[in-house]
Amino acid sequence: MIPTIPQSRSFRLVYGGYVLLFFLYLALPLTVVAVFAFNDSQFPSLPWQGFTWNWFFGDSDPQIGVFHERGILRAVGTSAIVAGCVAMLSVAVGMTNAFLFNRYEFRGKGALYVLMLLPLVIPGIVLGISILIASSTLANGVWDVAQLDIQALRPGLLLVVLGQFSFITTIATLVITARLQKFDRTLEDAALNLGATRLTAVRTITIPFLMPAMIGAVVVAFLMSFENFNTTLMLVGSDAPLTIAMFDRLKEGSTPLLNAVSLLLMLGSSLLALLVILFQRR
Amino acid sequence: MTPDLECADLTKQFGETTAVDNVSFAVPPGSFFSILGPSGCGKTTIMRMIAGFLDPTSGDIRIKGKSVLDTPPNKRPVNMVFQHLALFPMMTIAENIGYGLRRQKTPKDQISRKVDEALDRIGLPGIGGRKVDELSGGQKQRVAIARCMVLEPDVLLLDEPLGALDLKLREHMKIELKALQATFDTTFVYITHDQSEALVMSDQIAVMNAGRFEQVGTGQDLYYRPDTPFVAGFIGDANRWKGRIERVEGAVLEMRTETGLAMRATASNDLSAGDMAEIFVRPETIRLAASADALADFDNQLQGTVTSILFNGAASRVLVQDSVGETLEVTLPQSGEFSGLHRGDTVHIGWGAAQAICFGGGA
Amino acid sequence: MRSHARIGFVLLLTPLVLWLGLLIVIPHIDMLLISLRERISFGVYETSTAQYQKALTEPLYLRTFWRTAVMSVLATGITLLIAFPVAYYIAKMAKGRLQQVLFMFCLIPFYVSELVRTFGWMILLRETGIVSNLLQWTGLADQPVEMLYNDAAMMVGLVYTSMLFMVVPLVTTLESLDDSVIEAGYDLGGGGFSVLREIIIPHAMPGIVSGCIVVFMLSLGNYLTPTMLGGKDSLWFTEMIYNQFIVRSNWELGAAFGFMLLVLSSVIVWGMLRLTGRTLQETMG
Numbered sequence: 001m002i003p004t005i006p007q008s009r010s011f012r013l014v015y016g017g018y019v020l021l022f023f024l025y026l027a028l029p030l031t032v033v034a035v036f037a038f039n040d041s042q043f044p045s046l047p048w049q050g051f052t053w054n055w056f057f058g059d060s061d062p063q064i065g066v067f068h069e070r071g072i073l074r075a076v077g078t079s080a081i082v083a084g085c086v087a088m089l090s091v092a093v094g095m096t097n098a099f100l101f102n103r104y105e106f107r108g109k110g111a112l113y114v115l116m117l118l119p120l121v122i123p124g125i126v127l128g129i130s131i132l133i134a135s136s137t138l139a140n141g142v143w144d145v146a147q148l149d150i151q152a153l154r155p156g157l158l159l160v161v162l163g164q165f166s167f168i169t170t171i172a173t174l175v176i177t178a179r180l181q182k183f184d185r186t187l188e189d190a191a192l193n194l195g196a197t198r199l200t201a202v203r204t205i206t207i208p209f210l211m212p213a214m215i216g217a218v219v220v221a222f223l224m225s226f227e228n229f230n231t232t233l234m235l236v237g238s239d240a241p242l243t244i245a246m247f248d249r250l251k252e253g254s255t256p257l258l259n260a261v262s263l264l265l266m267l268g269s270s271l272l273a274l275l276v277i278l279f280q281r282r
Numbered sequence: 283m284t285p286d287l288e289c290a291d292l293t294k295q296f297g298e299t300t301a302v303d304n305v306s307f308a309v310p311p312g313s314f315f316s317i318l319g320p321s322g323c324g325k326t327t328i329m330r331m332i333a334g335f336l337d338p339t340s341g342d343i344r345i346k347g348k349s350v351l352d353t354p355p356n357k358r359p360v361n362m363v364f365q366h367l368a369l370f371p372m373m374t375i376a377e378n379i380g381y382g383l384r385r386q387k388t389p390k391d392q393i394s395r396k397v398d399e400a401l402d403r404i405g406l407p408g409i410g411g412r413k414v415d416e417l418s419g420g421q422k423q424r425v426a427i428a429r430c431m432v433l434e435p436d437v438l439l440l441d442e443p444l445g446a447l448d449l450k451l452r453e454h455m456k457i458e459l460k461a462l463q464a465t466f467d468t469t470f471v472y473i474t475h476d477q478s479e480a481l482v483m484s485d486q487i488a489v490m491n492a493g494r495f496e497q498v499g500t501g502q503d504l505y506y507r508p509d510t511p512f513v514a515g516f517i518g519d520a521n522r523w524k525g526r527i528e529r530v531e532g533a534v535l536e537m538r539t540e541t542g543l544a545m546r547a548t549a550s551n552d553l554s555a556g557d558m559a560e561i562f563v564r565p566e567t568i569r570l571a572a573s574a575d576a577l578a579d580f581d582n583q584l585q586g587t588v589t590s591i592l593f594n595g596a597a598s599r600v601l602v603q604d605s606v607g608e609t610l611e612v613t614l615p616q617s618g619e620f621s622g623l624h625r626g627d628t629v630h631i632g633w634g635a636a637q638a639i640c641f642g643g644g645a
Numbered sequence: 646m647r648s649h650a651r652i653g654f655v656l657l658l659t660p661l662v663l664w665l666g667l668l669i670v671i672p673h674i675d676m677l678l679i680s681l682r683e684r685i686s687f688g689v690y691e692t693s694t695a696q697y698q699k700a701l702t703e704p705l706y707l708r709t710f711w712r713t714a715v716m717s718v719l720a721t722g723i724t725l726l727i728a729f730p731v732a733y734y735i736a737k738m739a740k741g742r743l744q745q746v747l748f749m750f751c752l753i754p755f756y757v758s759e760l761v762r763t764f765g766w767m768i769l770l771r772e773t774g775i776v777s778n779l780l781q782w783t784g785l786a787d788q789p790v791e792m793l794y795n796d797a798a799m800m801v802g803l804v805y806t807s808m809l810f811m812v813v814p815l816v817t818t819l820e821s822l823d824d825s826v827i828e829a830g831y832d833l834g835g836g837g838f839s840v841l842r843e844i845i846i847p848h849a850m851p852g853i854v855s856g857c858i859v860v861f862m863l864s865l866g867n868y869l870t871p872t873m874l875g876g877k878d879s880l881w882f883t884e885m886i887y888n889q890f891i892v893r894s895n896w897e898l899g900a901a902f903g904f905m906l907l908v909l910s911s912v913i914v915w916g917m918l919r920l921t922g923r924t925l926q927e928t929m930g
Contacts, residue, residue, distance in 0.1 A: 002737050002738065002824055002827050002828070003738060003740070004330070004335040004336065004824070004828060005335070005354075005355060005827070005828070005831055006334070006337070006354055006355070007837075015730070015734065015738070018730060018731075019730070019731055019734045019747075022727065022731045023747075023750055025805070026750065026751070026754050026805075026808070027750075027754075028765070028769065029754075029762055029764075029765025029766050029768075029769060029805065030754055030757060030761070030762070030765055031765075032765055032768045032769055032775060033761055033764055033765040033768065036768060043773070046773065046774075046775060046778045092660075093660045093661070093664055096656075096657045096660045096661065097657075097660070097661050099657055100654075100657040100658060100661060103657075104654050104657070106654070110926075112661070112665075113926060114925055114926065115665055115669070115670075116661070116665065117925055117926070118669065119669060120859075120862075121858070121862055121910065121911070121914055121925075122669075122907065122910075123862065123865060123866025123883070123906055123907070123910060124866050124868075125866055125868055125883045125886055125887070125903070125906075126676075126866070126886075126903045126906055126907050127672075129676065129886065129890055129899060129900065129903050130672035130673050130675065130676040130903065131668060131672045132890070133672060133675045133676050133679050133896065133900060134671055134672035134675040134676075137675050137679075162668060163668075165664075165668070166664070166668035166669060169664055198649075223756060226758070227757075227758035227759065227760075229758070229759055229760060229868065229869055230866060230867075230868050230869075230883070233868065233887070234887070234890065234891075243758055243760050246760055246764075247760060247869070250760070250764060250767075250873070254764070254767070258764060259764075259768075262757075262758075262760075262761040262764060262765075265757060265758055265761060266756075266757045266761065269756040269757055270753060270756060272756070273752070273753070273756045333828075333832055334831075334832075335828055354831075355828070355831045355832055356831040356832070356833075356834050356835055356836060357834070358832075360832075361832055361833060362828075362829070362832045364825040364828070364829055365825065366823065366825060368823060368825040368826045368828065368829035369826075369829075370826060370829070370830070370843075370844055371826075371848070372843075372844065372847035372848055372850075373843070373847075381830070381833050381835070381843070382833035382834045382835075384839075385833065385834035385835050385836070385839060386834060429833065430832075430833070433833065433834065
């Protein structure tokens with residue numbers, strides 16, 4: 001079943017057709033979401049009422065567009081801040097982890113590596129509640145001892161950032177470790193031989209080599225944070241990130257406004273993904 | 283006797299390029315047939331057409347006299363030893379060798395008996411339970427052959443299987459492959475770009491270049507009586523001169539090289555005065571001497587300076603620069619006579635017209 | 646270890662230990678402790694296994710627990726069946742540019758939020774949705790059809806959501822299978838089916854295992870899809886955790902549920918690894 005093995009025409013047709021169907025299945029939900037962002041109606045469904053840009057730019061009831069809808073705009077801002085923090089933190093820790101696992105041999109390394117992988121196999125909701133419980137326990141303890149109410153330990157953006165950071169760091173670590181493993185360490189030795197200190201060698205040789213992976217990890221972390229739902233749901237306070245805000249609206253019934261937001265999300269994340277691919281091909 | 287394998291006017295085109303251009307040959311039963319050529323000459327394409335992984339654009343492939351063009355690869359009575367062997371890494375050695383038998387629905391007890399026999403024949407009894415990656419390069423080689431041979435194919439195809447081995451092992455496997463072929467008494471078709479592999483093992487060799495067969499013959503034919511300049515240049519080493527023919531006396535002719543030397547050589551085909559031609563002289567046919575007197579019998583004589591001594595045991599050579607500045611490779615005799623030779627020494631060299639072959643059209 | 650190497654080691658180890666200790670290990674210990682206590686009266690708690698007893702005796706809880714497990718296994722199986730031929734096509738049949746483009750197309754939908762994907766299926770499947778309209782238009786139905794809020798819709802959504810995580814590891818392992826190994830299978834007399842069974846699937850096993858583990862985890866831990874696409878009867882275990890925590894504020898029971906989910910997923914992942922003789926490092930790293 002590779003092109004060099006002769007296959008009957010009908011088999012090839014059926015197989016090709018199946019693959020085509022699969023890609024239709026992949027594209028279908030996203031396509032309808034995108035198309036109905038332009039429906040001049042209160043509902044993202046048939047009948048088609050004509051084309052409109054109102055769900056993007058409209059500024060009067062009942063069709064208030066994305067760019068005039070304060071709630072949504074604020075949620076986008078919240079998500080961006082959270083995602084920015086998570087991306088920076090997780091890539092920073094991912095870097096130190098990668099160097100630790102790549103450069104040092106120590107007792108318990110294997111066990112620590114497995115522990116490092118665990119956040120990937122813990123369901124997001126469980127991660128969320130465990131952090132919620134731990135921070136509340138801590139906050140309650142502080143209150144009992146010092147009568148201090150630390151708001152930061154109550155559900156809110158700090159917990160959201162920590163919750164997302166707790167598993168996205170694993171992904172950042174894996175991405176950066178994979179690249180670091182391909183690094184030829186004799187390059188660093190060459191730099192030392194040419195008079196660099198160990199730290200300078202890492203800064204001038206190893207870090208530039210890791211750059212594509214770091215940028216890739218930043219983008220992946222940003223996107224994963226921006227789209228995260230499960231962990232965020234358990235830790236969110238009054239400032240809702242975009243996914244939570246959209247979920248709340250979706251429960252109340254949907255308007256094409258949500259389609260418009262979704263379309264912008266799709267465009268934004270595809271653009272980011274494309275940037276990464278272009279950057280890594282260079 | 284019907285040849286085991288016969289290709290008739292075989293042609294394969296990929297778009298505009300013709301990879302195999304009207305090739306015909308026949309391989310008699312039980313012989314070791316090699317196709318020798320540089321990479322990209324089309325030899326792999328021929329082999330993949332015989333195995334059934336490519337359809338020829340035109341022409342026919344017959345095995346034991348029957349055309350197999352409509353037979354899919356898994357039904358053809360030929361088996362192939364792949365370039366990187368393609369042993370199944372997910373199976374043990376015994377499972378690898380038994381794979382084809384299982385496909386033929388051979389009963390289990392027969393499979394295990396045949397597998398054991400095959401392992402005995404390749405001299406590796408008792409390794410059936412091992413994994414592929416536990417074997418050495420040479421052992422894998424033998425297993426790959428055994429995996430095909432248990433199916434008793436009419437023709438065994440081997441696609442440069444020695445390429446991945448290191449030099450020492452390759453030398454050893456050449457002898458072993460030849461011995462295995464004798465043991466199994468099966469027709470082997472072997473493709474390679476390594477002339478020494480082809481020369482050592484083959485009964486017949488086809489030299490291939492740019493999609494065509496240049497010459498088919500025994501190793502001796504190709505080495506001593508090349509038909510074309512390509513064969514003369516590809517098999518073994520040669521010193522070459524291009525020039526214009528000045529005189530022809532029967533088989534012997536005289537050529538004036540582009541650098542102005544007069545040279546006597548034997549014509550390989552019809553040539554006449556005024557033709558452009560090229561002369562090939564092998565390093566081992568050139569005699570080295572300290573004085574011109576010792577070379578009086580030779581048709582061609584030159585004087586030169588030693589520029590380099592390439593010591594390589596029995597295959598040692600001397601680079602000699604002649605009066606017009608060309609460098610010739612001359613075999614260094616192992617008699618000890620020239621053991622004191624140094625760079626810069628003046629030497630005399632000579633060779634007979636019979637050892638210099640001339641091809642027309644070398645312009 | 647020389648002294649500056651020692652300092653470097655400590656500096657690199659600290660963030661890792663802080664991260665795993667404060668955000669993974671301690672919270673899970675806290676969760677375990679909370680699940681093991683019972684509220685006697687306001688502010689007074691006692692250590693007991695009452696929460697687990699409740700979870701294991703109440704039929705609704707137990708039923709939801711097993712249903713979630715079985716449906717997740719089912720979703721994983723379906724995803725594997727759908728993804729394998731596609732991954733094989735991308736890895737072995739498509740060549741050059743087409744291969745890259747197809748692979749990209751597989752990735753793109755997953756750069757988009759799960760919420761958006763689920764929303765898309767809602768637009769397609771609901772009573773006033775596209776499929777319902779299409780059926781009426783073609784005459785296959787004479788009134789609007791509600792296709793949302795049942796197990797089938799939920800399954801479609803679950804499979805869709807996890808597809809990428811099956812396709813990518815499969816494509817990666819299948820690509821590493823040398824064409825000549827497949828050709829050798831045919832050359833030695835194998836047919837399509839036997840080559841698939843004896844050569845391709847054994848070779849793809851690592852990819853199948855890691856794909857299945859990830860897809861299973863994602864299905865088990867999914868909240869959005871069962872909530873939005875599933876019906877009243879398709880309660881998912883994650884919904885029960887959410888309800889106990891946020892709606893009922895019964896953290897003790899919620900934590901017990903959380904622990905049960907964690908144990909279930911660990912057992913199944915461990916079982917899959919045992920069955921195929923692989924380690925977590927090989928599979929995830």
